[in-house]
């Protein structure tokens with residue numbers, strides 16, 4: 348498997364890729380650039396916002412749901428018709444980071460201290476316009492989220508722990524229980540960041556600082572494959588394309604010095620990897 352450049356976006360902090368099957372569109376965000384990107388038919392358009400955007404997800408009714416600095420919003424198809432859903436009470440230094448919808452249509456999104464020091468982040472679950480529910484607290488950098496093919500296990504990454512934790516997931520209630528460690532990522536591979544899963548139950552994890560994505564078996568904790576990406580700070584990944592077998596990978600330029608940028612000039616780009624695997628779908632927001 349090889350990573351190819353899809354779009355040389357030069358993004359500060361490209362993140363949160365989501366595949367909208369209805370429109371065959373790859374959505375992704377530049378969190379620090381405050382942009383929501385939409386890549387379709389070989390062309391990338393973006394919506395410029397006035398605050399950080401941690402993540403977006405397609406809605407069942409069309410358009411997007413987004414976690415901005417500390418609040419949830421919906422957007423119409425063209426980025427218009429912005430509507431407030433809910434806000435969260437967080438320290439001023441916190442913002443939303445990675446997030447994703449569960450198979451029942453809830454949006455799960457977590458926060459982080461922008462200075463990456465305090466474990467003051469939380470993981471929230473939002474359904475429609477009800478008050479957000481706190482699922483986890485004491486989080487440093489809330490990142491990758493994924494579900495098993497039977498939707499009974501939720502996988503979650505708090506990046507500084509270098510671990511993927513697994514929880515039993517009750518799809519009816521959205522409750523988490525029975526936490527355990529599924530994967531320990533060695534320091535030599537980089538920091539586990541964004542994550543997705545495939546129909547065989549494997550986890551695909553972007554490794555920040557590792558210039559690669561990796562495939563893991565959460566049943567054994569073993570790494571089964573590593574695919575180099577010509578961007579040092581690979582940040583997240585999602586399956587998309589007509590057969591949902593293309594892995595799209597985001598990356599970031601923020602914090603890299605001149606020599607690192609010279610070595611990885613495509614940092615901040617979006618990449619594609621043709622796999623032999625059918626990925627899990629991007630679930631849509633039901634609200």
Ligand code: CA
Nearest residue numbers: 445490540541
């Ligand atoms: Ca991330």
